[in-house]
Amino acid sequence: MxxxxxxxxxxxxxxxxxxxxxxxxxxxxxxxxxxxxxxxxxxxxxxxxxxxxxxxxxTMNVLCADKTGTLTKNRLSIAEIISLNGFKEDEVAIFGALASNEADKDPIDLAFLSYVKQTSNSLGEHKILEFTPFDPTTRMTQALVSLGGDEFRVYKGAVEAVLELCHSPPSERSEVERRVQTLTEKGYRVLAVARGAEGVGYTLAGIAALSDELREDSPRLVNELSELGVSVKMLTGDALPVAQEVARKLNLTGPVEKMSALRSRGDENEYAQIVEGFHSM
Structure with missing residues (x-):
């Protein structure tokens, strides 16, 4: 005390x-x-x-990452153009650029515009009279173009949609689908370009393969997360072969499944086991 x-x-x-x-x-x-x-x-x-x-x-043990813009740069560039029906590669690129709008800042539009600037530096004397942005229903963009007093329309969009627009015969469809399959297996996103006029019809001008490079830090990040016990699942709306190629580059092992295929599984336990290893939806 x-x-x-x-x-x-x-x-x-x-x-x-x-x-x-x-x-x-x-x-x-x-x-x-x-x-x-x-x-x-x-x-x-x-x-x-x-x-x-x-x-x-x-407390996270599973990370679902969007492919485009998260694992990749979301900066598309044209890697290859295949011209068809007598058109030239530069014509296909110009038609695709005419069906684009730089102000929208859409990665696909910017890829075509950038390609044309690098190869021909201009759209020549083409004048865009009317432009319709991408429509999820038609899956295409289009423009009404004037050249030397003549008017025509150009379309750019999903290969299936453009083939339908052009009423392509079965032989042409088969050839285009074969080429598209080859390109998608390499990890490219493929779009088709068409030219024509109302009342006359439209002709498939060609297809363009677009690449979206991985972010430089994506493989390292996926590896580090794996070491920490976090399983990375890649989600994408791109074609299945594209998802498979990106998953391979990221060293993501396991099945690559479409979400529609997963939902068709009746057994919940089987569904859960598949989801445990999936990369793509």
Whole structure:
């Protein structure tokens, strides 16, 4: 005892105060801890939208990542053009560029416009009179073009949609589908280009193979996440062969399935086992 204060009497009271303060201070300590974690993540370039994000990430064991723009750069470039029906490769590129609008900042449109600028530097004397942006129903873009007093339309879009527009005969369809299959197996996204006029008909001018490069850090990131016990699942709306090629480059092992195929499975246990290893939907 010193100064009339008995330490043995004060110690139990101190313990009681500390114990009673824990429930009150605990939420504040959690918030402070998550704020410190979020601050540390922000210093590493991570955009934290809520405090609990760091805690959620710590318990994550599966990461579903969109292919386009997340695992890839979402900067398309034309890797190859195959001209058909007597058209030239530069004509196919110009028709595709005419059916594009730079102001929309669409990656596909920008790929055609950039290709034309690099190869011919201009669209010549073509004048775009009317432009119709991409329509999910028709799966094409189109433009009404004037050249030397003549008017015609150009279309750019999904190969199946353009083939249907051109009423392509079975022989041409088979040849185009064979070429498309070869290109998609290499990881390319393939579009078709057509030219024609209303009342006259449309002719398939050619097909273009577009590539979307992987982000430089994607393979390393997938590998690091795997080492941390996080399984990466790639989701994409692209063709199955494209998804398979990208998965191969990222060293993602396991099946690559269409979502429609997964949903057709009647057994929930079988469905879960397949999903455990899928890459693509």
């Amino acid at each position: 010193r100064g009339g204060v008995n330490l043995a009497q004060i110690l139990p009271l101190t313990v009681v105060l500390l114990v009673s303060a824990i429930p009150v201070a605990l939420p504040s300590m959690f918030n402070i801890s998550m704020a410190v974690g979020s601050l540390e993540l922000s210093r590493k370039g991570v955009l934290v939208t809520r405090l609990s994000a760091s805690e959620d990430a710590a």
